[in-house]
Amino acid sequence: MSGSQRPGGRTARVRAAVLEATQDELVERGFHGLAMDQVAARAGVGKTTVYRRWGGPAGLVADLMDSLATESAPHADTGTIEGDLLENARNVLGAITDARLGATFQAVIAAATCDEEASRALHGFYTRRIEEWARVVDLAVERGELPAGTDGGEVIRAVSAPLYYRLVVTREEVTGDVAARVAGQVLAAARAGAFVRART
Amino acid sequence: MSGSQRPGGRTARVRAAVLEATQDELVERGFHGLAMDQVAARAGVGKTTVYRRWGGPAGLVADLMDSLATESAPHADTGTIEGDLLENARNVLGAITDARLGATFQAVIAAATCDEEASRALHGFYTRRIEEWARVVDLAVERGELPAGTDGGEVIRAVSAPLYYRLVVTREEVTGDVAARVAGQVLAAARAGAFVRART
Numbered sequence: 462m463s464g465s466q467r468p469g470g471r472t473a474r475v476r477a478a479v480l481e482a483t484q485d486e487l488v489e490r491g492f493h494g495l496a497m498d499q500v501a502a503r504a505g506v507g508k509t510t511v512y513r514r515w516g517g518p519a520g521l522v523a524d525l526m527d528s529l530a531t532e533s534a535p536h537a538d539t540g541t542i543e544g545d546l547l548e549n550a551r552n553v554l555g556a557i558t559d560a561r562l563g564a565t566f567q568a569v570i571a572a573a574t575c576d577e578e579a580s581r582a583l584h585g586f587y588t589r590r591i592e593e594w595a596r597v598v599d600l601a602v603e604r605g606e607l608p609a610g611t612d613g614g615e616v617i618r619a620v621s622a623p624l625y626y627r628l629v630v631t632r633e634e635v636t637g638d639v640a641a642r643v644a645g646q647v648l649a650a651a652r653a654g655a656f657v658r659a660r661t
Numbered sequence: 662m663s664g665s666q667r668p669g670g671r672t673a674r675v676r677a678a679v680l681e682a683t684q685d686e687l688v689e690r691g692f693h694g695l696a697m698d699q700v701a702a703r704a705g706v707g708k709t710t711v712y713r714r715w716g717g718p719a720g721l722v723a724d725l726m727d728s729l730a731t732e733s734a735p736h737a738d739t740g741t742i743e744g745d746l747l748e749n750a751r752n753v754l755g756a757i758t759d760a761r762l763g764a765t766f767q768a769v770i771a772a773a774t775c776d777e778e779a780s781r782a783l784h785g786f787y788t789r790r791i792e793e794w795a796r797v798v799d800l801a802v803e804r805g806e807l808p809a810g811t812d813g814g815e816v817i818r819a820v821s822a823p824l825y826y827r828l829v830v831t832r833e834e835v836t837g838d839v840a841a842r843v844a845g846q847v848l849a850a851a852r853a854g855a856f857v858r859a860r861t
Contacts, residue, residue, distance in 0.1 A: 491774070491775050493693050567774040567775075568774065568775075570770075570771075570774065570829055570830060571770075571771035571772075571774040571775065572771075573829070573832055574691070574767040574768065574770065574771040574829065575691050575767075575768075575771065580832045581832075583830065583831070583832050584831060584832040584833070587830060587831040587832075588831070591831070615842070615846075618823055618826065618827075618831070619819075619823055619843075619846060621826065621830075622822040622823040622825075622826035622827075622830075623818055623819055623822040625822070625825075625826050625830045626818060626821065626822035626825050626826060627818075627822075629770055629773070629774065629829060629830070630770060630783065630787060630821075630822075630825045630829070631783070631784060631787040631788070631791070631818070632773055632780045632781075632783050632784040632787075633784070642815070643819075645855055646815075646819060646847075646850045646855040646856060647846075647850065648855075649849070649850040649853040649854070649855035650846045650847065650849040650850035650853070650855070652853070653849040653850070653852070653853055654849070655845055655846040655848075655849035655850070656846060659842075
């Protein structure tokens with residue numbers, strides 16, 4: 462097996478360097494300032510390699526989001542749905558208030574308003590994250606904490622949404638208090654059966 | 662009283678033309694493509710006037726958001742909190758799925774991720790909108806439909822957030838079904854007392 466084929470080999474190292482440089486550039490310049498040559502220089506990788514492998518700025522962003530999805534925290538398992546939803550809210554809060562990660566999400570959210578490839582990358586990231594965390598609701602249903610048929614994806618969206626809404630739409634501060642309140646509000650609705658899937 | 666001082670006079674007509682041109686340009690080119698000269702030409706107004714009165718692209722966007730806030734629908738008063746929250750969800754849905762208005766919001770949301778003045782304009786718009794619609798919760802408390810101390814602003818944010826979250830973050834389709842479900846989920850939480858302000 463050659464070095465370039467091993468996980469952690471040359472190909473993986475090039476990807477890691479290019480994605481780190483992509484994230485640096487996104488944080489500093491935003492999506493509109495993302496330039497392939499600059500990313501290549503910053504990563505210490507030949508331009509030809511970067512163009513051949515990622516095609517363009519949107520390709521870099523798509524691969525970065527894919528990598529962030531893989532690194533994203535697996536769902537909590539605190540033993541109660543109350544604890545797990547609070548963990549989801551804290552996880553979102555931690556991501557959006559982290560200087561580097563928060564700026565990355567905001568840059569990709571901005572890019573997605575006018576770029577189809579960035580939009581798909583964003584959609585893919587959140588689809589994976591929502592599916593991963595929706596399992597805490599399935600576990601709660603199995604434990605008898607929530608009504609059968611509760612839609613886990615909808616519950617997780619409802620916890621995450623008010624935090625992102627304050628971040629990018631109303632431009633309000635997102636604090637630990639807000640995160641805890643939102644988790645409690647969604648839990649109350651879930652217990653009342655408001656997230657049970659409609660029978661069709 | 663001179664013509665230029667009357668509401669509907671020359672000053673008001675110039676503002677209306679410039680803000681319409683600003684919105685056209687935002688929809689077609691996004692915030693990064695918004696150019697003062699182009700807005701002036703499109704509005705049929707002298708460049709000097711546009712520069713003197715609005716300063717720059719962010720000033721145009723701020724005034725546009727101010728004007729949209731003024732035109733924004735007053736809160737519903739259907740007689741029940743169920744009906745009013747559903748109306749809020751439908752109102753948000755109508756705005757974000759309207760080709761022109763939806764593209765305007767998305768352009769300003771994108772701009773706000775990297776421009777402080779655009780961020781303040783967005784914040785001002787949603788603060789006014791949330792305050793206006795929060796009154797439906799106060800009315801419901803007065804009618805005895807919701808517990809005393811229910812935070813109207815938080816209820817309205819909770820209804821609007823999952824719709825904007827799908828629009829700009831997860832990039833999922835926002836339908837009338839989603840809007841109705843979200844209104845029902847928030848109503849269940851509000852009835853359970855989950856939006857009652859913490860005593861401090």
